[in-house]
Amino acid sequence: MPADFNGQWVMVTNENFEDIMNAIDIDFATRKIARHLTQTKVIVQNGDKFETKTLSTFRNYEVNFTVGEEFEEVTKGLDNRTIQTLVTWDGDKLVAVQKGEKANRGWMQWIEGDLLHLEIHVEDKICKQVFKKKP
Numbered sequence: 001m002p003a004d005f006n007g008q009w010v011m012v013t014n015e016n017f018e019d020i021m022n023a024i025d026i027d028f029a030t031r032k033i034a035r036h037l038t039q040t041k042v043i044v045q046n047g048d049k050f051e052t053k054t055l056s057t058f059r060n061y062e063v064n065f066t067v068g069e070e071f072e073e074v075t076k077g078l079d080n081r082t083i084q085t086l087v088t089w090d091g092d093k094l095v096a097v098q099k100g101e102k103a104n105r106g107w108m109q110w111i112e113g114d115l116l117h118l119e120i121h122v123e124d125k126i127c128k129q130v131f132k133k134k135p
């Protein structure tokens with residue numbers, strides 16, 4: 001039984017998101033808006049199959065994947081790059097490796113109690129986000 005990420009998760013903290021946006025060449029004006037957004041993560045999981053939406057008042061980002069199956073991810077509305085993404089389990093943690101123009105790109109996501117933790121990394125930058133499960 002893999003970990004269960006199903007639900008709606010509302011952002012409570014977001015550290016260094018601007019560094020990540022900078023690293024993927026998001027423009028100044030967009031960064032100034034996006035850094036203050038309260039993101040909501042909506043996850044529908046069926047075993048290893050994930051449908052994920054990151055929602056905000058400014059922009060949304062959707063990505064679907066199956067753990068263990070590499071796929072082409074187009075980061076539409078973010079940096080609009082095409083990358084090769086592979087998500088795997090590390091115990092109960094989801095680990096994504098995103099191969100493309102930017103080195104050391106990926107994220108890790110896991111649950112602790114009613115909190116969802118997400119660490120996003122690009123090059124030498126790390127962003128730490130925490131979301132709380134909607135009851």
Ligand code: VLZ
Pocket residue numbers: 026030034037039041052054055056059060061063077078107109118120
């Ligand atoms: O997260 O890939 O949770 O499965 C931010 C959108 C999306 C709002 C960040 C701001 C996506 C837009 C991070 C400003 C340019 C991500 C995965 C793990 C999705």
